[in-house]
Amino acid sequence: MTTRREFLALSAAAPFVRPDFSVAQDAGDSGLVTGKPMPLKYEEIKGFLSKDQLAPHHGARYSGAIKSLTQIESELEGADRSKSNANYSPIRELKREQIHAMNSILLHELYFSGLSAKGEKPGEAAREMIEKRFATVDKGIEDFKAAAIAARGWAILSYHPVNRTLYNIVTDVHDVGPLVSGIPLVVIDCYEHAFYVDYKNKKADYVGTYPQFIDWSAVDARFRGLR
Numbered sequence: 001m002t003t004r005r006e007f008l009a010l011s012a013a014a015p016f017v018r019p020d021f022s023v024a025q026d027a028g029d030s031g032l033v034t035g036k037p038m039p040l041k042y043e044e045i046k047g048f049l050s051k052d053q054l055a056p057h058h059g060a061r062y063s064g065a066i067k068s069l070t071q072i073e074s075e076l077e078g079a080d081r082s083k084s085n086a087n088y089s090p091i092r093e094l095k096r097e098q099i100h101a102m103n104s105i106l107l108h109e110l111y112f113s114g115l116s117a118k119g120e121k122p123g124e125a126a127r128e129m130i131e132k133r134f135a136t137v138d139k140g141i142e143d144f145k146a147a148a149i150a151a152r153g154w155a156i157l158s159y160h161p162v163n164r165t166l167y168n169i170v171t172d173v174h175d176v177g178p179l180v181s182g183i184p185l186v187v188i189d190c191y192e193h194a195f196y197v198d199y200k201n202k203k204a205d206y207v208g209t210y211p212q213f214i215d216w217s218a219v220d221a222r223f224r225g226l227r
């Protein structure tokens, strides 16, 4: 049983800040929770996106990602963990496609729910944070647009919970980059630089030994930060 003093010490050491999903979307409505697509707010946005543009985007792409995730997670349940391999293995492909589908779902939800049919200006909180980071809203938008032009997949204005700083980031495909809004809880470095001196090419030995050496005090503090 953790004492209150220990709990406070652990909480103070927790390096991550809980993200406020309410600023981005209603997490409870996400396809990741319901298994169903969130409905489109608008069938069309006059002067920006037609029905013919939005409908297949929402139907085939976003809804398709939810269907794919259901299939992937079902196949993952039965996948043979003992055949895991970094060259090729069903578990590797399924794990990668799981992130591809999850990020696709979240990014499309943030995109669609972030569209408005009427011209709006940033509210006070958004304006203050953007001005703090980019000097003016116009400069922030200029940087965002440059990121979007440079992106092959997505550009995202992102709040980093560690340094509490805004970034306009570029993501080329759904699964290249971290899980959107994901808070790291247990992390293992799988680059060879992390194990090659001690394990040579016996990566499985390194990975197999790792769980015995998890600092659960630190990891538990991360979990508590999510409640």
Ligand code: FE
Residues within 6 Å of the ligand: 057, 061, 108
């Ligand atoms: Fe899309």
